[in-house]
Amino acid sequence: MKAVLALADGRIFKGKAFGATGETSGEVVFNTAMSGYQEVLTDPSYKGQMVTMTYTQIGNTGINPEDVESGQLYLSGFIVREYLDCYSNYRATMSLDAYLKENGIVGIQGIDTRALTRHLRDKGAQNGIISTIDFDPESLARKARAIPSMSGLDLATGVTCSAPYHWTEGLWDLKSGYPQVDRKDLKYKVVAYDFGIKLNILRCLVSAGCDVTVVPATFPAESALAMNPDGIFLSNGPGDPEPMKEVIENIKKFVGKKPIFGICLGHQLMGLALGGRTIKLKFGNHGSNLPVMDMATRKVEITAQNHGFSVDILSLSNVAGLAHENLNDQTVEGMAHKTLPIFSVQHHPEASPGPHDSHYLFDRFVEMMEKHKA
Numbered sequence: 001m002k003a004v005l006a007l008a009d010g011r012i013f014k015g016k017a018f019g020a021t022g023e024t025s026g027e028v029v030f031n032t033a034m035s036g037y038q039e040v041l042t043d044p045s046y047k048g049q050m051v052t053m054t055y056t057q058i059g060n061t062g063i064n065p066e067d068v069e070s071g072q073l074y075l076s077g078f079i080v081r082e083y084l085d086c087y088s089n090y091r092a093t094m095s096l097d098a099y100l101k102e103n104g105i106v107g108i109q110g111i112d113t114r115a116l117t118r119h120l121r122d123k124g125a126q127n128g129i130i131s132t133i134d135f136d137p138e139s140l141a142r143k144a145r146a147i148p149s150m151s152g153l154d155l156a157t158g159v160t161c162s163a164p165y166h167w168t169e170g171l172w173d174l175k176s177g178y179p180q181v182d183r184k185d186l187k188y189k190v191v192a193y194d195f196g197i198k199l200n201i202l203r204c205l206v207s208a209g210c211d212v213t214v215v216p217a218t219f220p221a222e223s224a225l226a227m228n229p230d231g232i233f234l235s236n237g238p239g240d241p242e243p244m245k246e247v248i249e250n251i252k253k254f255v256g257k258k259p260i261f262g263i264c265l266g267h268q269l270m271g272l273a274l275g276g277r278t279i280k281l282k283f284g285n286h287g288s289n290l291p292v293m294d295m296a297t298r299k300v301e302i303t304a305q306n307h308g309f310s311v312d313i314l315s316l317s318n319v320a321g322l323a324h325e326n327l328n329d330q331t332v333e334g335m336a337h338k339t340l341p342i343f344s345v346q347h348h349p350e351a352s353p354g355p356h357d358s359h360y361l362f363d364r365f366v367e368m369m370e371k372h373k374a
């Protein structure tokens with residue numbers, strides 16, 4: 001079946017349908033990871049976006065019930081060069097095509113994803129539409145232009161959990177799978193704000209020794225402080241951090257009271273709560289192969305990333321310093337408060353998918369809580 005991808009600037013890519021059929025729209029971004037499409041599909045931070053994989057063959061490891069980063073698929077469309085229906089993996093239980101169909105996600109395959117990626121790099125990320133029912137270029141471009149811009153959209157409060165809960169699952173092990181950890185064995189009480197939290201972040205926190213209580217995005221700081229936690233964690237999530245005023249005001253109430261660690265959207269919200277500003281990048285960074293320098297040790301780590309916004313570190317010059325930098329585009333990859341136990345990163349130390357180079361950051365959070373306790 002025919003499918004078409006139309007960008008808001010009028011560029012058209014003709015391909016074949018895969019996954020669900022119909023029409024879908026969102027901001028078109030590209031992801032440079034060579035593997036891990038299932039984690040990408042289930043990452044809540046992709047809400048409102050259509051993801052192009054730059055790796056050319058997608059589908060060959062199928063889908064399994066374990067490699068999910070949330071309970072559902074949040075992205076609005078999936079774009080690949082070549083979809084492979086014949087999958088092979090000992091854990092696989094279904095094909096990618098069947099998975100997308102089952103979850104109502106419209107995909108397109110057989111398009112020149114390199115040309116699309118170069119176009120997005122030159123012109124910037126932009127809205128687009130995938131259709132298997134309308135093939136009229138003008139009508140499609142008109143519809144794509146009518147989609148609201150990602151800037152100004154608060155999407156995180158729409159994907160958060162509805163009530164607090166405890167998380168006790170640790171990191172995956174090749175022999176035994178995901179372990180359940182007894183809360184008695186977890187030393188550090190952490191309140192984790194869920195703005196669309198990836199499950200592997202929760203597993204990393206548990207494996208680092210944290211007794212995690214996950215709370216909704218707008219859970220009052222007063223109630224969180226009443227739990228007497230050792231630290232506060234701010235999660236990743238979709239959309240623009242800037243309109244999340246209530247959340248930002250809430251975060252301010254933890255500053256100076258508790259150690260705080262933020263990842264991605266959590267890092268951006270931390271920057272705003274400290275009085276800084278965030279900016280929208282031209283096309284952002286999405287992938288599992290992005291070099292970052294830890295400014296304190298000058299060590300380079302290869303990281304997983306998925307963001308379209310960034311913290312303007314100059315807007316925080318009196319409060320926080322640059323702690324990590326992206327070596328490709330020099331974006332702010334991490335910051336550390338000058339006097340308080342607060343740090344955050346733009347990249348994803350939990351990987352999933354991606355290398356584990358930045359995993360040490362969870363231990364850094366634990367060390368911070370230990371010191372603060374003492």
Ligand SMILES: NC(=O)CC[C@H](N)C(=O)O
Nearest residue numbers: 236237264265307308309
């Ligand atoms: N992965 C994330 O948390 C993404 C943060 C934010 N939505 C961005 O695009 O920059």
